[in-house]
Amino acid sequence: MIVLVHPSYEPGQWNVGVFLPAGTKLISILLFGVWGAIGNFFGTIWRISSFMQGVSLELVVAFSFFGNLAQFLGVSYCAKYFKIDHQLGNLRFFH
Numbered sequence: 001m002i003v004l005v006h007p008s009y010e011p012g013q014w015n016v017g018v019f020l021p022a023g024t025k026l027i028s029i030l031l032f033g034v035w036g037a038i039g040n041f042f043g044t045i046w047r048i049s050s051f052m053q054g055v056s057l058e059l060v061v062a063f064s065f066f067g068n069l070a071q072f073l074g075v076s077y078c079a080k081y082f083k084i085d086h087q088l089g090n091l092r093f094f095h
Helices: 022-032 034-051 057-081
Strands: 002-005 016-019
Touching: 022 034, 022 057, 034 057
Parallel strands: none
Antiparallel strands: 002 016
């Protein structure tokens, strides 16, 4: 797990964000489908808005939407191509 500190961090403040590995987003989409993508969408909005207070909300939402849409489409395509269901029944190390 990687911990990054906001550039305006001052001693005594708790401006610290914890970033989970990118694979956790993909696994949540693989397990929960659309609901996992929606959770990632709101999590990305929260994470970005907590670090970049000067950025407009429209830009944050657009970044989160298109980033998570690309991940959702990629995972959905690969799951369909490799015939992996939501219970990970056909998941193997090598396909």
